[in-house]
Amino acid sequence: MAGRASVFSHPEIIRLLAESFVPVADNCGYTQTQQDAKGEFFRLVAEQGHYGGRTKPTATRQGLYACTVEGELLASINTRDADQVLGTLKAGLDRWRQRPASSSPPDIPKAYSPDPRLNWSYPEGGLALKVTVRDLPRESGEADPRHNIDFAWFTRDEARSLIPADPQPGLSCPAPRFFARRIARCHLIDTVRGQSPRWREEDIEKADVTLIVERVTSGHVHLRLEGEVKNEAAPTFDVNPFSERVVDKPRGVDLRLLGYLRFDRQQEAFESFDAVAVGPRWGATTYNARFDDLGPAPIGFAFEVASDDPIDRVPPAAIGSSYFA
Incomplete structure (x- = not known):
């Protein structure tokens, strides 16, 4: 990046x-x-x-x-x-x-049938989050300025399911399973320096997210998000084809989540979704360039509502046929 x-x-x-x-x-x-x-x-x-x-x-x-x-x-x-x-x-x-x-003008097709394996589309009316990941300052005070960006998508129905049917101040309920698992599996990944595969379902040891209603008005529902995610994966022993070395190591994250959300009841949309996930990460993957920095070391993820600009409508890095599963 x-x-x-x-x-x-x-x-x-x-x-x-x-x-x-x-x-x-x-x-x-x-x-x-x-x-x-x-x-x-x-x-x-x-x-x-x-x-x-x-x-x-x-x-x-x-x-x-x-x-x-x-x-x-x-x-x-x-x-x-x-x-x-x-x-x-x-x-x-x-x-x-x-x-x-x-x-003569070029022969450019006006439309074509997309590859059905990649037939995903932006979740209009849903929730698109911009995700920024970076290393956090270490005990020495050293901070690496490198960072990376991803996007998390939720359909219209998925986004609305985050709001309780009868929101009352103090009400606490677990976030829908799909939400916690998608965040944990697809978006809490160490890509600060390079690429890493998404977590497999069996890598998720804990993905607990709770939504607490803090305030309700005629126009808005204000929620606090709290949670914990712990993922661990064994090495694949894949060889990096450029260095011809096995750099893959056991990897994991152990994160605490905190966020504040504001939902517009008239528009039925999130006006803000400001959340962070912080904690130690360790290990390396074939392409994430952590071979010289295996940790444990602190990492941070920040979530916010993505803008409607074309640059913020990029599909999630982990998009695929099972993303919305």
Whole structure:
């Protein structure tokens, strides 16, 4: 996250992208194998690029691609070096300017049937939370500024089920099981430095979340959220294909949750959902770059209502066929 921030906060990169490109961001982990027109277009472009045809150390097609709407590659690179990205953008723009003018418009499909395996959609009218994860200061006072962002989704019916049918001040009740388990399994994951898989159901040792009604008015229900989550998983012993080392170690989190929620009774929507989860984390996964920082060490997660901007409508990292199960 910090590496990408250093690239896309570069003023010249911002200027070039704003003036001369149509920026698009997507998760190539899905797109490179997606069986629909979107996936086909990405593969058409990517196979002309820096990882085209590669299968080792992995088959990823991650990177930055400059291309035409017809699928012609102009330039590509995979780096977190801002100067290299800037050079790639300039090279792509130069190649674009040198192309002969096309006499016919490109053949672009107006619509296509999406891959049914990836047929998820934003929970309109539901609850979308922005989740920020970062290391917390240690006893020495040292604090790592790196962080990462994810999103948690709940459907309209799921969001409304968090509110008691007859809310009265002092009423305390357990949060619905789906809510506690989804938060624990899919969103309390150490991704501060890199990627980690979501927890398996059998990794969840405790996922207790309680909702307490603090105040009720004609327009709002105010709740306090409290809880505990403890997850532990054995190592997979997978080899990191880039370092060719087994870096996976037993991992876990032991967290306390606290939050304050405000629900608009007229709009039937959460106006605010401010919650944190803090506690120790330990271990490492194949791609989360914790091989030199196994802990235990403090970690923190912050939840807030996501904005309606396109950048906050990104699907959760753990989205998949079982996400809403």
